[in-house]
Amino acid sequence: MPKPIVPGSILSLDELRGPDRYHTECLCRAATQTAYLGEHVVLSRILGRYKAFLDTRDRGFAAHVMLDGYWEMWLTQFIARLVEPGMHVADVGANFGYYSLLMSDLVGPTGRLMAVEPNPPVVEMLRRTLELNGFAGRSTVMAAAAGANEGEGRLFVPAGEPKNAMLVGDAAAHDDAALVAVPIRSLDALLGEFPRVDFLKIDAEGAEEDIVVGLGQTIARWRPRIVLEFNPGRCRDPQALLALLRGPYPVLQCLGYDAEVVPVSDESLLDPTNHEDRLLYLDGDAAIQAHP
Template sequence: MRFLDHQASPAEIRRQGEAQGAIFDIWALRSGDRWRHEAVIRGLCQTAYLGDYTAICRVLGRYKVFVDTKDIGVASHLMLDGYWEMWNTEAIVGLVKPGMTVLDVGAHCGYFSVLLSDLIGPSGTLLSFEPNPPMAALLRRTIAVNGFDGRTTVYEMALGDEDGFATLQVPQNEPKNAHVVQGKGGPGMVEVPLRRADRIPGAADADFIKIDAEGAEQAIWKGLKNVLSRNRPLTILLEFAAIRYADPAAFLDEIMSHGFSLAEVDLVAGVQSRTRKEVLNASPSDDQMLLLTRG
């Protein structure tokens, strides 16, 4: 397997890739210049339109991801740049190791799931959760085309604090913002299965959990009760926006009561230590990607 010379120009990188069949060295994201890594990945990005508003694109210079071309928020970035939320991508590459059991909660079309599947290797296990049926269908195809279906299980369901059904509101052309709402029926709404994470086979063995669920984080946390109570080493990447919770301070205190250290994956600076006060004093509408580490 050949890796590209990351110090070359973007044009030279593309020439190397075409001539040598080289791929991006994903582990290079653990160090080095972000702008150069992004330039390398953009140079390797390609997209093939498959019809019926579906395309397949090369992301992170090595994986294939199926996308909905009507998706403005994520697919446009994957099709043109080949990456999404590089700050979180870098953090995940630095944290996830071979053999881990990982939960990807809010997997969308599978960008982070294929990365996680690669990082855990053939001895690892990935449980990937996506409640939106069209996105879950793309996710399954993405996992399969990259050869990761043997280590990955896709769950087409929402996670919460009870078992049953939930109503998912899917904004037009913005499936990444799909969220659970009260009530049933109406434009852009779909009923989906709802489960507690701690009742999913294998979830209790989680070493790493990513949670990006557009406001359902507190309910998901409650549904992790029997996972958290094992008090084993665990790392959680959780999107936190105070405006989404009735009592954000109480939610944060509940998180910290399980023995986690607190940090944030900053958009520019990467992983930065945070205090309770700093998290709660941030703009309530800001999405903070909290990094919670125990053990």
Template sequence: MLARLAQILRSLWWRHGFGARRTPPGGLVHLGQIRSDPRYVLECRVRSLTGAVYLGDSQALCRVLGRYKMFVDTRDRGLGSHLLLDGYWEIWLTRLIARAVRPGMACVDVGANLGYYALLMADLAGPRGRVLAIEPNPAVARLLQASLDVNGYGPRAEVMAVALGDGSDGTGFLAIPHNEPKNAALVAGAAAGHFAAHAAVVEVPVLAFDSLAEAWPRIDLVKIDAEGAEDAILRGMAAMLRRDRPLLILEFNHARPYDGAAVLAELLGIYGAVHRLDSAHGVLPSSIAAVLAATDGEDQLLVFGDAARLHGIGGP
């Protein structure tokens, strides 16, 4: 009974705009609503503005976050289906980024995929800001560039169709699962043939981010979602992390084939503390032991940054 009453009250609050600015008829969701609206309200607003048009050749143009035009591969089940029908993805991380990025910031999205977060970063950073979206899948990188361009963010956002690593390899093999390109991952060349039955395998350039750092006097925020390549990527950007100590959002799973404890210890040496982004409660203090103790096998979103920067951006 109480749960039903709460649902009714939330519905009334959304319809009448109590405590939040309403989206005018025909208007778009604005950045203040993404930052501040209660999650249920924001999700309803975004869904109400979601729409898509099929362009042919397995491509569609849709509206995401009630605000941006975005090109999507209609064969993409893991991410594209959610963007086409709901208009958002991982709203907890969406809100964290919306609260963290400010005009003039420099942001890097590693494993940018179709560009959902890169679009949001580019909008938030504004004309004086700068965004680098790194996506090794060539076909997806082309859609990402098209989405940035159609929203007018081309001048402030750059797409690089490369994979990041520690600088030890100049090229690598990217296995792209059929219908699940968001799970594309670098694989050893000797094993590439084993993936042919369920994935497309393409050779891609691999470089260390620190080789690009001179062109970026300052980095304010880095998001990494790299399906198992995190350790090499972090080694390849270690100098920049120590130089700038940007807000770092890292997808992490200690079941992946590298020494997760060593990766976390290195980051702890730079930042002094680790937090995790909980889907229901926002940014919460954590520890290496707590992160490694997770037994559900699910990816975790870890957050590293100065306490002053984390304050006020990590609510639910």
């Protein structure tokens, strides 16, 4: 029998993993609490068990999480079911740390999380959130944008939408006030300190091509499982990116709203009539299962 929905109750990880997405969403809503701290900062209980610092001016993410207590439940539950104690994981494009919190909890004291986020004010709140929840000792926050090589870039941060911040090459098309100089680091360099790499969540608003290039050594050595946001409209050469991925991961899969993955063809991914962001799931074991 599902747990009764009691306002203020704390959810367990097993409840987050539960098979009924709608019931889990209701549990999160019932447990949501917020406290305004001043200076556009709110402290919010999310996923029924964590405390997160959020920016009240953030319309695209924080406004939803403050009221609902969750974000993208299909991906939330997929990660909650996949990540295990002792794993070494990375949250690339960590934003305010929603998935970083969840993964830090899931890997436990013997695991390790690296959160990669380039937006300076968001990085500061991310660090405070991980520390507040007791995860500072098992996590590292890198204030940088992930890319193909080491260097410096310009980050465009749309007003009220920090989750949509992106690296830009032409400043003329953007308001200079919204541009921030940020370091660029390859994930191969950042993750080099890990004894292994088990799982990565990558959501970088169009920088995925460069990120995959800068992840080549890590993929070749560890073949980690990866959730990667893919939108052909934001790629320089989406077909080339898919070809690059299919080398180490012959069976590309898509994560659906039911938190399940199914194989997907290049033709479907490159369909010009589909403008939605899709979540690719890359798992080297899927190739073994599909081609014994």
